Amino acid sequence: MPHSTAAPLLRVQDLTVSYRTGRSGLVPAVRGISFDIADGEIVSLVGESGSGKSTTALAVLGLLAPGSQLTGRLEFEGQSLVGATPRQWRAIRGRQIAFIPQDPTVSLNPTRRIGRQIAEAIRIHDRSTPRSEVHDRVIELLDRVGIPQPDLRARQYPHELSGGMRQRVLIAAALANEPQLIVADEPTSALDVTVQKQVLDHIHALRSDLGLAVLLITHDLGVATDRSDRIVVLSDGLVEESATAEQILHSPSSEYTRRLLAAVPKVDHGRLRWDAVTQTVLAPEPSRTPPPAATAGDAASADSVLIAHGLHRSFKGPRRGEPIHAVRNVSIRVPRGGTLGIVGESGSGKSTLARLLTRLSPVDSGRIVLDGTDITDITGEQLRQLRRRVQIVYQNPFASLDPRFTIARALVEPLRAFGIGTARERDERAAELLSLVGLPEDFAHRLPAQLSGGQLQRVAIARALANEPQLLVLDEAVSALDVSVQAQILELLVRLQSELGLSIAFISHDLAVIRQVSDSVVVMSQGEVVEDGPADILFNDPQSPYTRALLEAVPGRERMFASLPVRDETPITPKPLGPEAFDDLEAAHYLNSALSPM
Amino acid sequence: MTRRLERGAEFKDWGTYVGRRLLQGLLVLWAAFTLAFIILYILPSDPVRIMLSGSGAEFANASDADLAKVRAEYGLDKSAPLQYLHALWNAASGDLGRSIQRGMPVTDLLGGALGQTVRLGLAAFAIALVLGVAVALGAAFTRNRLVRQLVLTTPSLGVSIPTFWSGLLFTQVFAFRLGWVNVFDQESWKSILLPALTLAIPTSAFIAQILAKSLSATLGEPYIQVVRSRGASEARVLLRNAFRNASLPLLTMIGMIVGNMLAGSVVVETVFSRMGVGRLTFEAVNAQDIPVVMGVVILAAAVFVVISLVVDLIYPLLDPRVSVRTARRRNAAPSPLTPPSPDGTAADLPSPTTATIQGAVA
Numbered sequence A: 001m002p003h004s005t006a007a008p009l010l011r012v013q014d015l016t017v018s019y020r021t022g023r024s025g026l027v028p029a030v031r032g033i034s035f036d037i038a039d040g041e042i043v044s045l046v047g048e049s050g051s052g053k054s055t056t057a058l059a060v061l062g063l064l065a066p067g068s069q070l071t072g073r074l075e076f077e078g079q080s081l082v083g084a085t086p087r088q089w090r091a092i093r094g095r096q097i098a099f100i101p102q103d104p105t106v107s108l109n110p111t112r113r114i115g116r117q118i119a120e121a122i123r124i125h126d127r128s129t130p131r132s133e134v135h136d137r138v139i140e141l142l143d144r145v146g147i148p149q150p151d152l153r154a155r156q157y158p159h160e161l162s163g164g165m166r167q168r169v170l171i172a173a174a175l176a177n178e179p180q181l182i183v184a185d186e187p188t189s190a191l192d193v194t195v196q197k198q199v200l201d202h203i204h205a206l207r208s209d210l211g212l213a214v215l216l217i218t219h220d221l222g223v224a225t226d227r228s229d230r231i232v233v234l235s236d237g238l239v240e241e242s243a244t245a246e247q248i249l250h251s252p253s254s255e256y257t258r259r260l261l262a263a264v265p266k267v268d269h270g271r272l273r274w275d276a277v278t279q280t281v282l283a284p285e286p287s288r289t290p291p292p293a294a295t296a297g298d299a300a301s302a303d304s305v306l307i308a309h310g311l312h313r314s315f316k317g318p319r320r321g322e323p324i325h326a327v328r329n330v331s332i333r334v335p336r337g338g339t340l341g342i343v344g345e346s347g348s349g350k351s352t353l354a355r356l357l358t359r360l361s362p363v364d365s366g367r368i369v370l371d372g373t374d375i376t377d378i379t380g381e382q383l384r385q386l387r388r389r390v391q392i393v394y395q396n397p398f399a400s401l402d403p404r405f406t407i408a409r410a411l412v413e414p415l416r417a418f419g420i421g422t423a424r425e426r427d428e429r430a431a432e433l434l435s436l437v438g439l440p441e442d443f444a445h446r447l448p449a450q451l452s453g454g455q456l457q458r459v460a461i462a463r464a465l466a467n468e469p470q471l472l473v474l475d476e477a478v479s480a481l482d483v484s485v486q487a488q489i490l491e492l493l494v495r496l497q498s499e500l501g502l503s504i505a506f507i508s509h510d511l512a513v514i515r516q517v518s519d520s521v522v523v524m525s526q527g528e529v530v531e532d533g534p535a536d537i538l539f540n541d542p543q544s545p546y547t548r549a550l551l552e553a554v555p556g557r558e559r560m561f562a563s564l565p566v567r568d569e570t571p572i573t574p575k576p577l578g579p580e581a582f583d584d585l586e587a588a589h590y591l592n593s594a595l596s597p598m
Numbered sequence B: 001m002t003r004r005l006e007r008g009a010e011f012k013d014w015g016t017y018v019g020r021r022l023l024q025g026l027l028v029l030w031a032a033f034t035l036a037f038i039i040l041y042i043l044p045s046d047p048v049r050i051m052l053s054g055s056g057a058e059f060a061n062a063s064d065a066d067l068a069k070v071r072a073e074y075g076l077d078k079s080a081p082l083q084y085l086h087a088l089w090n091a092a093s094g095d096l097g098r099s100i101q102r103g104m105p106v107t108d109l110l111g112g113a114l115g116q117t118v119r120l121g122l123a124a125f126a127i128a129l130v131l132g133v134a135v136a137l138g139a140a141f142t143r144n145r146l147v148r149q150l151v152l153t154t155p156s157l158g159v160s161i162p163t164f165w166s167g168l169l170f171t172q173v174f175a176f177r178l179g180w181v182n183v184f185d186q187e188s189w190k191s192i193l194l195p196a197l198t199l200a201i202p203t204s205a206f207i208a209q210i211l212a213k214s215l216s217a218t219l220g221e222p223y224i225q226v227v228r229s230r231g232a233s234e235a236r237v238l239l240r241n242a243f244r245n246a247s248l249p250l251l252t253m254i255g256m257i258v259g260n261m262l263a264g265s266v267v268v269e270t271v272f273s274r275m276g277v278g279r280l281t282f283e284a285v286n287a288q289d290i291p292v293v294m295g296v297v298i299l300a301a302a303v304f305v306v307i308s309l310v311v312d313l314i315y316p317l318l319d320p321r322v323s324v325r326t327a328r329r330r331n332a333a334p335s336p337l338t339p340p341s342p343d344g345t346a347a348d349l350p351s352p353t354t355a356t357i358q359g360a361v362a
Helices: A053-061 A086-092 A114-123 A131-144 A150-154 A163-175 A193-210 A221-227 A245-250 A255-263 A296-302 A350-357 A380-389 A407-417 A423-436 A441-445 A453-465 A483-500 A511-517 A535-540 A545-553 A579-595 B002-042 B047-055 B064-074 B080-092 B106-141 B145-160 B163-177 B189-219 B222-229 B234-252 B254-271 B277-286 B290-318 B324-332 B354-361
Strands: A010-021 A025-037 A042-046 A069-076 A097-100 A181-185 A213-218 A230-235 A238-244 A273-275 A280-282 A304-315 A324-335 A339-344 A365-370 A390-393 A471-475 A503-508 A520-525 A528-534
Touching: A010 A053, A025 A042, A025 A053, A025 A230, A042 A053, A042 A221, A053 A069, A053 A097, A053 A181, A053 A213, A097 A163, A097 B222, A114 A131, A114 A150, A114 A163, A131 A150, A131 A163, A163 A193, A181 A193, A193 A213, A193 A221, A193 A545, A213 A221, A221 A245, A230 A245, A230 A255, A238 A245, A238 A255, A245 A255, A255 A483, A273 A483, A280 A483, A304 A350, A304 A503, A324 A339, A324 A350, A324 A365, A324 A503, A324 A520, A324 A528, A339 A350, A339 A511, A350 A471, A350 A503, A380 A390, A380 A407, A390 A453, A407 A423, A407 A441, A407 A453, A423 A441, A423 A453, A453 A471, A453 A483, A483 A503, A483 A511, A503 A511, A511 A535, A520 A535, A520 A545, A528 A535, A528 A545, B002 B080, B002 B290, B047 B064, B106 B145, B106 B189, B106 B234, B106 B254, B106 B277, B106 B290, B145 B189, B163 B189, B163 B254, B189 B234, B189 B254, B222 B234, B234 B254, B234 B290, B254 B277, B254 B290, B277 B290
Parallel strands: A025 A238, A042 A213, A042 A230, A097 A181, A181 A213, A339 A503, A339 A520, A390 A471, A471 A503
Antiparallel strands: A010 A025, A010 A069, A230 A238, A273 A280, A304 A324, A304 A365, A520 A528
């Protein structure tokens, strides 16, 4: 590695950052981390929420919130940045160290044309260049990041561009002054997987074309192993491990890294199964040719709890006479006691489909049959009674639980709605539900704010199960969670399904997550079903080019899924979080909400 | 080519939008008129007696013949629906009746007073804008937390100062003690300073409150952090990037601001004895000069209608995310049918202005 001889481009040594909070004084977010970045090197900081990765990024840019304390060494090209004046920082930011932010949809000024925003990035450091030359440079930058018709695009406003396009604009602005180092904070976590691939390819190319060094902040080990020379694994503000991508994958030295790797959902493994004897979850490697007798497709046609046929739903478009077809001629079957995975990118209509299946939104045409009864047109009391039989769990548990209800109150709400049981019986049921989802019973009296995201999602699942529904619809129910928490929730679902015989419609943008829980799969794009079939067949031999493109774009393909040890060797025991984990989690939450969107 | 077609569609949309909003405005005017009519004329009381008892001693013991004469003059001898239709017809053709107190047509009275009040209002608005923006920007620029908090408390102070008190105070200090201005010389432009300042103080406090809150929200937006990451100075961040976006909510509040100033002018014009709409209102209410009160109600409603229309038409020019098309959709159907847009932008559009402004009318 080149960084061992000369001074590295960026040196971070014993860096500690603490935030000042109102109540408890200083909360350390980063506790003495060290790493170097050499010229032209890509280094990834990987960690879950609260690991301190975003704080490190802000420290490198000198953008920590006022009142935060920084100690340790931070050197750029041999010069110390600790204690640099605001003026000195301004000369470095944008010119030598540039920034690519997390969510392109909120990172451009909505009321200024994108050309002007890039021009501003140039103007800040260069006031002498004439206007026309700056304009030419803007066009050139837009062209370089692969934006078609740059002349036209420069005159557009951010909302007229797609998310991936906007991220390219932000990359163009970051490149404006030819910096030596780019700090990219989760640059693709808000983007669809296929767009993510394009943007990451682009950042990768910058290194080879321009010799840029990149500090890549990501929660996704797949992204990190695909894209970086070295990976720094952070946990709770400490460096767990710092090694090359190959080393991290093949011989991780830290226990934490191993656990993180194990928690990453594997797209090349089979469906998770609950083993009642050992009380563990197993993930078999899929046999290349699934045994024909056991295919879920046959089981589904034999017995489906929910059958939807030819569903159609359109919305009023932005222009008269041109409706948006959110769901077009979609037919699906949810196998009884099994899981139908519905996968698609944003705008594919999968969330609209969830609302149609649960009758939360009316269908334009098509039929929905639940357990032999047509529920397409039921209204009034019949529709209300349907709510007992079909339940939905959403992505964000912070938003789907009333912050003023105790957990017990939230859990018995469905029972109260249907006048089931006495107050005491309902309390007993709440305790029962808590233990069912692996939470301690004394959680009953807590408020949602006292629980972590993963625990709240368990509560949301428990609430959905209160009335013993026949069908559970999960709309991106694990997408907002950290990968290790996500793994726990997926295992919980697999266990519940096996113990209660639940039928599940599982909606996600994440192919690997879908792979882990589904018996059969439906791939959606732009409101239509592109491909469907038993999971084992569809993932091993995708027929449609779209499914193949999706699989191609799954991060981690380059190094991770080719070489990982078989997961069978390390069965994961579901591990309920004890209350002692909370103090850290609360701090993690505070930082997480302050630093990065869910 | 497609762009030109889009323009055409946009333009056509714009035309229908304005037409629709004008119709809505007429509806609001009609509702205001009807409500005022019901309260002033039809509720159980004798408007003629009220008018006469209020207008002076000579009618204190009016004979039945006199009463009948006045009734006939104002059309009050007819049935209520007929009276209403008569008054509505007159109002629609621009005749708001005659003042009982002064005998002049109400429209002439209002027209004469309006100029004074508009001058006062514009001067007050200009002062309020400068003061309010200065306080809000000052707070945003201040690094020291304590000082910022201190600056941010001034608006609540400003809102709570009663204008009759501050008006008298200013007169006492600036006109009498220091003798800088002559408040009684209506011709001099200087005379407008003190009443305008009096009227501006609560308004500026209101502006400062809204702008400071909106500025601090805008400064927390991710795109501001991105601008900082490019090496921008705080002045550039604040003035070139945050200020314009933060002032958009203020625009939606203009209806309310003007409403407050109209209400405030009643006190201020009375304190400074200026003959404007506020003073006219005060005297008309005092003398129970019902036609004039009706006229003021309609004028106020018309001002709101015009301002809300103008604000809604200007808004798309300042915020490119809002087009007349989306505004119209929002007004027409407050249904949850907003399609799930692929990138979620439609969901975070700033709220339309109409709701706030119509709220202010009520």
